[in-house]
Amino acid sequence: xxxxxxxxxxxxxxxxxxxxxxxxxxxxxxxxxxxxxxxxxxxxxxxxxxxxxxxxxxxxxxxxxxxxxxxxxxxxxxxxxxxxxxxxxxxxxxxxxxxxxxxxxxxxxxxxxxxxxxxxxxxxxxxxxxxxxxxxxxxxxxxxxxxxxxxxxxxxxxxxxxxxxxxxxxxxxxxxxxxxxxxxxxxxxxxxxxxxxxxxxxxxxxxxxxxxxxxxxxxxxxxxxxxxxxxxxxxxxxxxxxxxxxxxxxxxxxxxxxxxxxxxxxxxxxxxxxxxxxxxxxxxxxxxxxxxxxxxxxxxxxxxxxxxxxxxxxxxxxxxxxxxxxxxxxxxxxxxxxxxxxxxxxxxxxxxxxxxxxxxxxxxxxxxxxxxxxxxxxxxxxxxxxxxxxxxxxxxxxxxxxxxxxxxxxxxxxxxxxxxxxxxxxxxxxxxxxxxxx
Amino acid sequence: xxxxxxxxxxxxxxxxxxxxxxxxxxxxxxxxxxxxxxxxxxxxxxxxxxxxxxxxxxxxxxxxxxxxxxxxxxxxxxxxxxxxxxxxxxxxxxxxxxxxxxxxxxxxxxxxxxxxxxxxxxxxxxxxxxxxxxxxxxxxxxxxxxxxxxxxxxxxxxxxxxxxxxxxxxxxxxxxxxxxxxxxxxxxxxxxxxxxxxxxxxxxxxxxxxxxxxxxxxxxxxxxxxxxxxxxxxxxxxxxxxxxxxxxxxxxxxxxxxxxxxxxxxxxxxxxxxxxxxxxxxxxxxxxxxxxxxxxxxxxxxxxxxxxxxxxxxxxxxxxxxxxxxxxxxxxxxxxxxxxxxxxxxxxxxxxxxxxxxxxxxxxxxxxxxxxxxxxxxxx
Ligand SMILES: C[S@@+](CC[C@H](N)C(=O)[O-])C[C@H]1O[C@@H](n2cnc3c(N)ncnc32)[C@H](O)[C@@H]1O
Numbered sequence: 001x002x003x004x005x006x007x008x009x010x011x012x013x014x015x016x017x018x019x020x021x022x023x024x025x026x027x028x029x030x031x032x033x034x035x036x037x038x039x040x041x042x043x044x045x046x047x048x049x050x051x052x053x054x055x056x057x058x059x060x061x062x063x064x065x066x067x068x069x070x071x072x073x074x075x076x077x078x079x080x081x082x083x084x085x086x087x088x089x090x091x092x093x094x095x096x097x098x099x100x101x102x103x104x105x106x107x108x109x110x111x112x113x114x115x116x117x118x119x120x121x122x123x124x125x126x127x128x129x130x131x132x133x134x135x136x137x138x139x140x141x142x143x144x145x146x147x148x149x150x151x152x153x154x155x156x157x158x159x160x161x162x163x164x165x166x167x168x169x170x171x172x173x174x175x176x177x178x179x180x181x182x183x184x185x186x187x188x189x190x191x192x193x194x195x196x197x198x199x200x201x202x203x204x205x206x207x208x209x210x211x212x213x214x215x216x217x218x219x220x221x222x223x224x225x226x227x228x229x230x231x232x233x234x235x236x237x238x239x240x241x242x243x244x245x246x247x248x249x250x251x252x253x254x255x256x257x258x259x260x261x262x263x264x265x266x267x268x269x270x271x272x273x274x275x276x277x278x279x280x281x282x283x284x285x286x287x288x289x290x291x292x293x294x295x296x297x298x299x300x301x302x303x304x305x306x307x308x309x310x311x312x313x314x315x316x317x318x319x320x321x322x323x324x325x326x327x328x329x330x331x332x333x334x335x336x337x338x339x340x341x342x343x344x345x346x347x348x349x350x351x352x353x354x355x356x357x358x359x360x361x362x363x364x365x366x367x368x369x370x371x372x373x374x375x376x377x378x379x380x381x382x383x384x385x386x387x388x389x390x391x392x393x394x395x396x397x398x399x400x401x402x403x404x405x406x407x408x409x410x411x412x413x414x415x416x417x418x419x420x421x422x423x424x425x426x427x428x429x430x431x432x433x434x435x436x437x438x
Numbered sequence: 439x440x441x442x443x444x445x446x447x448x449x450x451x452x453x454x455x456x457x458x459x460x461x462x463x464x465x466x467x468x469x470x471x472x473x474x475x476x477x478x479x480x481x482x483x484x485x486x487x488x489x490x491x492x493x494x495x496x497x498x499x500x501x502x503x504x505x506x507x508x509x510x511x512x513x514x515x516x517x518x519x520x521x522x523x524x525x526x527x528x529x530x531x532x533x534x535x536x537x538x539x540x541x542x543x544x545x546x547x548x549x550x551x552x553x554x555x556x557x558x559x560x561x562x563x564x565x566x567x568x569x570x571x572x573x574x575x576x577x578x579x580x581x582x583x584x585x586x587x588x589x590x591x592x593x594x595x596x597x598x599x600x601x602x603x604x605x606x607x608x609x610x611x612x613x614x615x616x617x618x619x620x621x622x623x624x625x626x627x628x629x630x631x632x633x634x635x636x637x638x639x640x641x642x643x644x645x646x647x648x649x650x651x652x653x654x655x656x657x658x659x660x661x662x663x664x665x666x667x668x669x670x671x672x673x674x675x676x677x678x679x680x681x682x683x684x685x686x687x688x689x690x691x692x693x694x695x696x697x698x699x700x701x702x703x704x705x706x707x708x709x710x711x712x713x714x715x716x717x718x719x720x721x722x723x724x725x726x727x728x729x730x731x732x733x734x735x736x737x738x739x740x741x742x743x744x745x746x747x748x749x750x751x752x753x754x755x756x757x758x759x760x761x762x763x764x765x766x767x768x769x770x771x772x773x774x775x776x777x778x779x780x781x782x783x784x785x786x787x788x789x790x791x792x793x794x795x796x797x798x799x800x801x802x803x804x805x806x807x808x809x810x811x812x813x814x815x816x817x818x
Binding site: 183184197276277278279285286287288289290291292293294295311312313314315316317318 | 453468469471472473476513514515521522524525535536538539540541542543546666668669670674678679680682683687691692738739740741770771804805806807809
């Protein structure tokens with residue numbers, strides 16, 4: 001079941017280009033049994049709701065924009081809890097009606113019971129979502145970087161397929177995109193089994209706000225299994241393509257972006273003195289001596305050794321701007337990952353096992369079996385061609401990963417709550433009480 | 439020029455016959471593919487050829503034509519008729535030099551420096567000094583397509599309420615193209631319309647004519663003087679320029695004419711300069727600088743050696759060396775400040791003959807080949 005309807009290309013264009021709505025409740029149908037909310041989450045929701053009430057009351061007497069902001073952030077939880085409690089109350093009512101003397105009334109209550117139950121499950125899910133902190137980059141557009149893994153040309157050909165797949169997917173969904181970089185490798189002039197060009201590196205920008213959240217689950221190694229065009233014996237080869245999703249700054253909000261870029265606290269801040277800028281020119285004299293059309297730029301962020309080169313555009317200033325854009329995005333993502341890593345080490349070890357690290361394969365595209373499998377959500381879809389043209393099958397996979405991500409984030413919240421509760425339960429000053437001491 | 443391997447043509451042909459064709463001019467596969475894409479993009483911007491595919495034979499024909507011309511060696515900028523420069527689109531036409539990326543890099547950097555200084559001067563004093571109307575006058579000698587003048591105008595215009603930019607060139611073709619570029623970028627909304635306080639003008643003038651220069655420019659104060667003059671020697675023109683430059687771009691724009699040195703009676707000034715023939719424009723420009731005394735001067739040069747020769751002219755001149763205390767050589771990529779390097783205190787040329795540059799601190803900024811000489815007056 002998909003909550004985001006599939007829209008054809010022409011309709012998509014008519015649709016106002018607003019925020020991306022991504023499915024959040026894919027799993028609902030399959031897990032439509034109320035397992036009851038984790039008590040620890042319910043407790044957290046109650047605490048937040050109490051805080052919400054208190055803050056709302058204080059706002060009435062003395063307005064404070066900071067308080068108002070906090071109220072905005074947590075009102076989602078308060079609302080979700082209220083709805084859940086209302087539903088629980090009506091479920092209790094129905095249950096008591098089942099004891100009624102009146103047969104007709106009992107029947108009515110029985111009829112209602114199932115739908116109320118389903119509703120309850122949905123509301124529990126909503127509350128869990130509301131409690132799960134939003135990813136700090138969630139509302140941003142994103143850059144999708146595609147880089148073939150080490151090894152033969154197959155990976156480079158498949159890199160081209162992956163690039164086209166996301167491009168087509170965005171076109172189908174009506175998302176605005178822009179090719180920031182598309183570099184094919186020099187050494188071969190041949191084509192892949194599907195007519196692909198050997199890709200060196202490509203960067204696709206998806207300009208819609210919220211694209212980061214919608215695509216972040218695509219990060220990781222995508223594995224391809226197929227018979228290369230050059231393979232005479234018909235043996236299937238396995239190669240891989242890395243897909244990395246980075247946050248990118250919305251472009252039209254330039255003043256905001258600029259202040260963000262100048263703010264050393266920001267993830268996107270880069271000290272220009274730490275970047276080496278080079279123009280890459282062919283050997284020999286430049287200036288008036290030659291009229292080359294290329295104006296390649298290479299940036300090196302010295303502290304991290306991150307380099308970005310850009311030569312796709314005729315305009316030097318565009319190459320420059322895009323190179324900076326990509327560099328900022330990569331650095332911001334690195335900083336974020338470092339913090340996430342730190343947070344993980346503080347959490348229970350059970351969870352860190354579920355963590356996908358950079359080198360892990362997340363998905364397999366198997367041509368011979370006409371199959372695409374996501375190794376995290378466990379979803380298998382057939383009709384590989386539809387996946388590769390960014391069709392409904394790809395949407396299904398992406399949605400399953402979103403659900404998986406949400407679940408993982410929820411588990412992290414539970415783990416954090418558990419750790420906090422343990423720490424609180426531990427005798428003050430002593431370290432022996434809780435499972436782990438802070 | 440080394441011959442390209444046939445296998446390269448074959449590989450390009452596997453991707454597209456047009457890419458193979460472009461190889462003859464581009465010399466490598468990535469450039470051919472890039473240029474092919476740019477030609478397609480260019481066509482897609484014109485209403486008649488928006489989609490370049492089998493359903494549009496007209497567009498396909500046009501694509502063939504453009505690739506054919508490019509393959510013959512015609513510079514892509516002449517084939518497509520323009521070149522991006524900073525945030526502008528500069529029209530290009532045979533007879534006028536194509537703007538270079540190195541020129542773009544230092545022009546943008548100069549604008550950045552000027553704006554940074556203006557900002558630091560206006561910020562601290564909220565009353566008095568900061569709010570005072572400071573006008574900004576910029577002169578671009580040898581303006582060609584107008585790229586430098588127009589880009590400076592574009593960058594400075596938002597922060598300089600009173601701004602005059604003047605471009606001068608001897609070539610009528612260049613002047614009319616520069617004027618067209620001004621109109622074109624206003625039309626594209628990349629430049630604002632003129633108003634009484636802000637304007638850019640182009641005028642035909644011979645740099646070596648006192649009537650054209652000293653007699654007409656001295657009635658106002660000039661803040662910035664910039665020039666990308668012809669600087670290639672006859673020898674280097676034959677040996678170091680690419681074929682597409684030699685065959686298609688105007689020699690007038692690249693090589694200082696022999697007459698400027700050989701004929702002492704040429705406008706009465708030719709023999710005055712005791713310098714290499716390819717440096718004669720710098721000698722003249724620095725002579726003009728002594729009259730106009732602009733706060734900043736930026737001159738493009740062909741390589742680091744020529745940069746050193748220009749610096750030497752400055753150091754040898756009592757007035758110039760007193761006026762311009764800040765002397766820098768900028769490389770192709772001038773920006774990163776941390777790459778500034780101090781050449782020993784013996785200064786440029788000092789080592790070999792204990793020469794005239796002794797004791798001057800010359801800073802060299804950035805990476806790449808020496809590309810321009812920057813002079814700035816000290817604060818009074
Ligand atoms: C290297 S081009 C520079 C054009 C442009 N400023 C640029 O950067 O692309 C040199 C220009 O100097 C002009 N020129 C040559 N001799 C001149 C002279 N005696 N007086 C003024 N301009 C001259 C040429 O017409 C040519 O446009």
